Amino acid sequence: DTEVTQTPKHLVMGMTNKKSLKCEQHMGHRAMYWYKQKAKKPPELMFVYSYEKLSINESVPSRFSPECPNSSLLNLHLHALQPEDSALYLCASSQDGTGLRGNTIYFGEGSWLTVV
Amino acid sequence: DQQVKQNSPSLSVQEGRISILNCDYTNSMFDYFLWYKKYPAEGPTFLISISSIKDKNEDGRFTVFLNKSAKHLSLHIVPSQPGDSAVYFCAASGSGNTPLVFGKGTRLSVIA
Numbered sequence: 189d190t191e192v193t194q195t196p197k198h199l200v201m202g203m204t205n206k207k208s209l210k211c212e213q214h215m216g217h218r219a220m221y222w223y224k225q226k227a228k229k230p231p232e233l234m235f236v237y238s239y240e241k242l243s244i245n246e247s248v249p250s251r252f253s254p255e256c257p258n259s260s261l262l263n264l265h266l267h268a269l270q271p272e273d274s275a276l277y278l279c280a281s282s283q284d285g286t287g288l289r290g291n292t293i294y295f296g297e298g299s300w301l302t303v304v
Numbered sequence: 305d306q307q308v309k310q311n312s313p314s315l316s317v318q319e320g321r322i323s324i325l326n327c328d329y330t331n332s333m334f335d336y337f338l339w340y341k342k343y344p345a346e347g348p349t350f351l352i353s354i355s356s357i358k359d360k361n362e363d364g365r366f367t368v369f370l371n372k373s374a375k376h377l378s379l380h381i382v383p384s385q386p387g388d389s390a391v392y393f394c395a396a397s398g399s400g401n402t403p404l405v406f407g408k409g410t411r412l413s414v415i416a
Contacts, residue, residue, distance in 0.1 A: 192347075223402070230393055230406035231348065244403065246370050291397070292338060294406055295347035 191215070192296035193277050200302045203269060209299045211262040211279030221264040221293065222254060223278040231278055231295075237262060269303045276300055307331045308396050310407035319416045323381040326406055327394030330375065334398040334405075337366060339379045342391045342409070351392075352379070384414045 192213045201207045211220065219238050223231040236244035237256040251273075253265040262279055276298040283289035309328045317323045326336075335356040340348035354368045354377065355362040361368050367380045383389055394407040 194347075213331075228409075230408050233403055236403060261330075274393045276347075277343075291336075292350055292353055293395075294350055295340075300345070 192279055192294055194296035194299050195297060198300045198302075200304060201266065201269065202304055203271070205269075206265070206267045208266065209264040209277055209301070210278075211264075211296060212260055213279075213281040213294075214260055215281065215283070215294070216259075217281035217294075218259060219282045219284065219291065221278075221280040221282075222252075222262070223280060223295075224276055225276045225298070234260050234265075247272050255274075258303065266301070267303065269301075271303045274302045295297055305312075306408075307334075308356070308394055308405050308407040310392075310394055310410050312410050313408070314411040314413070316413045316415060317388060320335075320383045323379075323384045323388065323412055323414065324338075324394050324396075325379040325410050325412065327377045327379075328375055329377075329395070329396050331398065331405075332375070334396040336377045336397045337368070337370060337377050338395045338397075338404070339366075340393045340395060341388075342393060349392060354399075384394055384412075386414050386416050387416050388412060 222263045225231045234248045235254045240256045245250040251268045255263040278298045279296045280293045282293045336355040337355045339351040341398045342348045350362050352366045370377045391411050394402040397404050
């Protein structure tokens with residue numbers, strides 16, 4: 189079973205709203221990721237959590253705030269977003285949290301975010 | 305600077321024929337390579353991977369070939385089926401704690 193579950197599948201929010209994207213995996217993976225994907229582009233890494241600690245933040249604006257409540261859950265809190273933040277937000281996980289080399293990353297189906 | 309390149313944005317193949325998707329990389333520290341398939345409105349699905357100690361890995365209709373000296377890998381799908389129509393991303397990792405680096409993708413259309 190290589191399932192990463194994301195909710196909601198679709199989200200429309202105003203620029204002053206606060207919302208959250210949620211992600212869950214029960215594969216015992218110790219690394220979890222947030223990626224952003226725009227149309228016709230590859231996934232862009234935003235954050236990596238390794239053993240529930242933030243290990244990589246790819247210079248993402250502070251209006252995106254990740255949270256890892258436990259080893260199975262990953263949230264992305266959204267506040268004061270801009271229309272250009274509209275994209276597919278992908279959660280992913282991989283087995284080994286100590287090093288990302290040689291790890292297969294498994295993606296969820298994504299959350300489509302539209303900022304109006 | 306693009307470390308993983310997929311130079312063909314699109315490819316059309318007839319059903320039953322072989323599809324060959326190509327990927328080049330520049331970073332000699334990459335040692336693990338993956339292919340993902342992506343349908344519209346879905347997340348990428350892992351297809352097949354290869355580590356640098358091998359030059360070929362096969363899984364059913366999918367075979368990945370790695371030529372380290374040329375820094376080139378390819379994904380062969382045979383026979384191609386209409387359901388294979390999707391965007392295929394090549395990805396690579398290596399050099400310590402660096403996460404996956406993705407290519408820009410190749411859109412494969414398999415025509416019945």
